[in-house]
Amino acid sequence: MIRAGIIGATGYAGGELVRILLGHKDVEIKWYGSRSYIDQKYADVYRNMFTLVEDTCLDDNIEKLAGEVDVIFTATPQGFLAGILTEEILSQCKVIDLSADYRIKDVGVYEHWYGIKHESPQLIKEAAYGLCEINREMIRGKRLIANPGCYTTCSILTAYPLVKEGFIDPSTLIIDAKSGTSGAGRGAKTANLYCEVNENIKAYGVATHRHTPEIEEQLGYAAGEEIRVNFTPHLVPMNRGILVTEYATLKAKNGKFPSYEEIKVVYEKYYKDETFIRLLDQGVCPETKWVEGSNYVDLNFVIDERTGRVIMMGALDNVVKGAAGQAVQNMNILFELPEKSGLELVPMFP
Amino acid sequence: MIRAGIIGATGYAGGELVRILLGHKDVEIKWYGSRSYIDQKYADVYRNMFTLVEDTCLDDNIEKLAGEVDVIFTATPQGFLAGILTEEILSQCKVIDLSADYRIKDVGVYEHWYGIKHESPQLIKEAAYGLCEINREMIRGKRLIANPGCYTTCSILTAYPLVKEGFIDPSTLIIDAKSGTSGAGRGAKTANLYCEVNENIKAYGVATHRHTPEIEEQLGYAAGEEIRVNFTPHLVPMNRGILVTEYATLKAKNGKFPSYEEIKVVYEKYYKDETFIRLLDQGVCPETKWVEGSNYVDLNFVIDERTGRVIMMGALDNVVKGAAGQAVQNMNILFELPEKSGLELVPMFP
C-alpha cells in the first residue's frame, strides 16, 4: 500500500486527488494538509466526502510528512513548494507537484512570467516534466515530478504529433483555449462569483498567461527549435473542462498539403496505444462533456485547404487529466503500477 | 460473470446503467437495446463511451434477449414492458424494470394516473418494489423488480422513519421536490431546450404528477393506513440531482413535541447501517451537488417549534440512486452480491 500525503487538499485539485485516490486500491491517504482548515474535518470542507473520509485537516509540515508517506502531492500556490522543498525531503519520498514551480527549466523564464523569485532553483534540473504520454521514460525513477498545467496538457497533446513530425510551421501556432471555472480555484473572489461567471464568456490573461512559456518550452523540444505561440485562455460558465482550438499553417510538400489520412497517421503514430488519448472519428469535434470526470483527452483535427491551415482540437477535464488524474498517472509510473490504476473513470454524461 | 441486457440503453437512465455496469467487475453487458438507434454504434450515441464500448445498438426483442442473459434492465416508456413481458421471459432471467409498470399494486390506480391500460396485470403481484433500504428482504429471490421512480425514492426515504414510527401526522405531509433536467429524458422537446430551461425554474404537474400514487402507496404501508400527500415537482436548471423539502406536523406526546435527539434516533434506527444513506450532522442541509454521480441519499431535518412542524430534506442523484444505481443495487441483491458492488462511486465535486 502506497502511503500518500496531500498538501493543499482543500483546493479543487486537492479534492479531486482525494476522490481519485479513494478509488485507487493501492493507495492510502495519510495526510490531508490544508493551511486554511487545520483541525477541521475534511468532510466538513468537502461534504461529498461525508462518511468516506473521517480525517481532520493537518498543517503543511512537509518535513514531518516526508517521514510518514511514500509520496507527497502538492497542490499549492506558485512558489510555495519551491520555498520549502529540500534534498532531505526528496531523499525520503517522491514528490509530485501540481504547481508550476519545477515545470520550467530556465529559472529566468519562470521568474519573469511568475513575478516571484525561485527559492530552490538547484532542484529544477532533476524534476521530470510529468506529461505522461510524452515523457513516460523520463518520469520513471524520478524523485520529483512537475505535474503539467491544465491548459498546457491539453495544448501540448493536441499539437504535439504535428509539431514533432514537422507537419506544421510552429511559428504560426495559435492556441485559443476555453476553460471551466474550477480552473480559477476555490478562493473567494468577486470575479468568480456565480452571478459574475454565469451567462458570460470572456478572454483573460491575453498574451500574458503563465502557461504560455510552459507550452513553448515543451513544444519547442518537439520542434527542435525555440517557438513562440499565441495562447489565449477564456473563462466558460461550466464547472469542469478545457477545450483548445489550435490553428497552424500546414507545411506543403511538393506544393501539396498533407491529406487527412496522412495527418491521421501521424496522430496514430504517437497516440494509438495510449489509453487516455482518444483520436475521434473523422468529422467528430471534441466536447468537454464527453470526458467529464475522466482522465481522457479527446483529439481531432480538420484540414482547411482554403487557408492551408489545420485546426486541431483537444478536450479534457481540467481537474482530472489537467491536474489530479495526471498526478496519479505520474504516481503510477513512479511506483511501477499499471498506468491506469485508479484512473479507469468512465466519463459521466449528462 | 452476470450477463446483462439493457432495453432502452440510449436514454439517460440507460446511459447511466452502462456507465455503472462498465465499472462493475461481476457484470458484462451483452445487449445494448435501442429502438431509435438500431445498428448505430453505441459510442456514436454516447461519445463518452468512445473506446469503452464497441457494441452496436440492437432492437428490443426481449424474447431473444431473455435467452442470452441473466438479467434484463428495461429503461423504457410507461406501458412498454407491460405489453411484452411474459411468464416465459421471467422463467429465463431476472427483469429489473426502471419504468412504472409494476410499481403500483392496484392496477386501477395505475391506469387512472398513467392513462393507459395495463397489458399484464397478472404479473404485478409478484413484482417486488425495489426500494432497497426498505424492501431488501422482499426483493431477494424475486424474478421481477419494479425499480422505484426518482422522485419517489427521494420522497419516501426522506420521510419513511417518521411515518413508520408515527412521529408525524401523515395527512399533513407536503413534498416540494426539485429535479435536474435529466429527469425529463432525452426526447427532443422544445420545453427541454437549453434556452428554455436555463435561468428558469417552474413547477409542473401540480397535483397531478404520476409519482404521487407511488409515494402514497409506499408511505401508506409504513403508516399502516391510506394517506394522501401533496407532491409538487419543479424543474431546476442543472443536469442531475433531486432535492425534496418535506413538511409535516409533528405529533405531540404529552403536549410536547419530540426533540431533535428523539427524531435523530428514529432516523438512525432505520438508516445508521445503510451504506447509501447519509444522515448529515445537525444544521447541515443536503445539497444535490454533494451526491452527484453517486448512489448516496443525504438526509436531514429541522424542527420548527413555532409551527409544530418538522422540515425533512433529502438529496440524491436522480440518474443514480433515482434510477440506474438503484437498479444495480437491486441486481446485487438478486444475485447475492455485496449490495455496494459497482456502486462505490465517490460523489464528484465540483
Added chain:
Amino acid sequence: MIRAGIIGATGYAGGELVRILLGHKDVEIKWYGSRSYIDQKYADVYRNMFTLVEDTCLDDNIEKLAGEVDVIFTATPQGFLAGILTEEILSQCKVIDLSADYRIKDVGVYEHWYGIKHESPQLIKEAAYGLCEINREMIRGKRLIANPGCYTTCSILTAYPLVKEGFIDPSTLIIDAKSGTSGAGRGAKTANLYCEVNENIKAYGVATHRHTPEIEEQLGYAAGEEIRVNFTPHLVPMNRGILVTEYATLKAKNGKFPSYEEIKVVYEKYYKDETFIRLLDQGVCPETKWVEGSNYVDLNFVIDERTGRVIMMGALDNVVKGAAGQAVQNMNILFELPEKSGLELVPMFP
C-alpha cells in the same frame, strides 16, 4: 426632474436601480454611493454602464446627500440606515430603504430575528411598508418607505387575496421558495462561487430565515390575526428570479371546497387592474424566466381536491419587483408619477 441619490449603488440591487433609473425620463441620478469603491468610476465596477454612466463612486454621507437630492435609495446592509437616519434627513428628502430596517413594526421582533439593536426605533412607525399593490394608499405622502424583501414580496402577493378573504386557513400556510443567486449579493464568499452554486440546489435558513416575520406580519394584517408560517428558501443555479410554491388548506363552506372559478374571482378582485400582477390562464404555471428583467409578478393556483389544499404559485425577478423595480414604483407613488413610469420593461426571453 427628480434628483436621486443611491447609497449602496454597487450591490446588485443598487446596480439594478441604476439600470432602471437610467431609463426613467423623470429622474436623474446625482449620487452613486459605494463605500467599497469610493473614487472609482462607477462604470469600472459595472462595465455594462460603460459610456452610460460617467460618474465616480461617492461615499455614504447621507446628510450631505439629503441636501442635494429629492429622494435617496438605500441598498445597504441591515442596520446601516437605522444607524444614520435622522429627522433632519427626512425633512429634506424622501428615503426609500431597500434594507429591512423599517419593515417590521415591532422592534423586538426585528431585533430578535436580525440579531442587532435598532438604532432609530422612533422612525419605524412612520415608515410605510412599500408593497405597492397592497399599501398604495398608505405610501402616498410618506417620507420613509420600507421597501419589502424579495422573498416577502413574492410570498405575500401570492397568498394575499385568499388570506384576506378567508378562503384558506392561515395556520396551514407553507411557503417553499426558490431564488436565483443574485439574492445572495455580490460579496466574495466561497459559498457563492460559481462552482459551488452551479449544478446544485439546497435549502438554507430553514425555519430561521429573516423574511419569515415580515411575511407573518403582513399576512397577519390581511388575516386579522397573528399567524405563523413555514418559510423555506432555496438557492437555485440561476442569476435572477424567485419562485414561491405555497400550500394551504382551503376552508370548506357548507362541506364544499371553493371552485376554481370562485378562487379566480378572489384573485381578480385584488389584482385584475394591477399592471404588474399577471394572473395566468388556468393550467399555466409561473416560470421565473417569463418575468426576467421586468417588474411583473406572475401568479396562479391549483386546487387539489384530494387533499383539500390549494397550491399557489408566484414568480418575480428578485432584483426588479423584489428590490429595485418596486423601489422605483414606490418613488413613482411618492412623487405622484404614473406608477409604471420607467418600469415598462418587457421581460427578456431567452
Added chain:
Amino acid sequence: MIRAGIIGATGYAGGELVRILLGHKDVEIKWYGSRSYIDQKYADVYRNMFTLVEDTCLDDNIEKLAGEVDVIFTATPQGFLAGILTEEILSQCKVIDLSADYRIKDVGVYEHWYGIKHESPQLIKEAAYGLCEINREMIRGKRLIANPGCYTTCSILTAYPLVKEGFIDPSTLIIDAKSGTSGAGRGAKTANLYCEVNENIKAYGVATHRHTPEIEEQLGYAAGEEIRVNFTPHLVPMNRGILVTEYATLKAKNGKFPSYEEIKVVYEKYYKDETFIRLLDQGVCPETKWVEGSNYVDLNFVIDERTGRVIMMGALDNVVKGAAGQAVQNMNILFELPEKSGLELVPMFP
C-alpha cells in the same frame, strides 16, 4: 406610426424583435407571422408577452402583408424569402431580412455554402448589406436590407478598422468565435437539449460554417482584395452572447510594429462617434455579460510583440445587435428616425 409585420415571429430572433418593437414609440406591430403556431395566441408561445401582446399568430402570406404594413421583418429559414419575394412586394413596403438570402452578392458563393438554389437572384443586387456602422449610407433609401448574421456582425466590426487601414495582413486573420445557445434557434433538436449543452463546450462547423463567406466578402471590400479567413464557431452554455477572439499578424512599418496608441487611433477613427460601439479602456477584455440585452458591441485589442500579432476581441448580444436590434437599427435608418430609437437598452447585469 410605422406599421410593422414580422414573418417568423416565434423564433428567438422574432421574439426579440417583438420585445424591442414593443418599446419603440414609433412602431406598431400589425402581424405576428408564424407558420408553426397559426391561430395560437402569441403570448401563449412566448409567455413573457402575457398581457403585453393580445394578437394571434398569422400565416406567412407576405403578399397580403405587404399591403398592410410599412416594413416587413423576415426571421425565416434560409431560402424562404428568396422563394417568395417579388418586385410587387418591394414596391409596397420595405423588407428587412434576417436570413442570409440577400447577404452574399455572388449567387454562386451563396449556393455553394448554403447548398440550395437561390430563387430570386435578380434581387440580390439591390439589397443593402445592413451592417449599419459600416454601410449606413448605402442603407438609406433602400427597399431591401440583408441584415447581417450574428457571428459576422461581431467578426467584421472587430477587425474592420485594422483591415481597412492596412494595419494587419488579412491573409493571417483567424476568428475564433463563441456563441450562446439561442443562436442555434428554437427547433426541438436533441443536440440543443439542456442536458446536452449545459456543462459543455465544443466547436462545430469547423472550416465549413456558412458565415465564413459573408465575413470574407465584407472584409474583402475593406481590404480591397479577396481574403480567406479561418472562422471557427463554438457553442457555449449560456443563452445569449457572442465573443470573438481574432488573431492577425501586424504589418510592420520601417521594421516596427504599430504601438497601442496607433492602433487605438485607428479604432477611434471609425468608431468613436458610434453610439453602439464601445471601445473599452486599455487592458479591459470584452465580456458578453456586459452587453446582454443591449445593442452594444464592446471591442478591444492586445498587441503581442513576442509574436507580432494583434489579438482583437469583440462581444455582442447575438439576439440584439446580432439580429433583432440591428434589424431595428436598419429600420430606423430606412425611415429616417434617430438610429437609436427604441434601442436605448441598458445592458442587464447580472
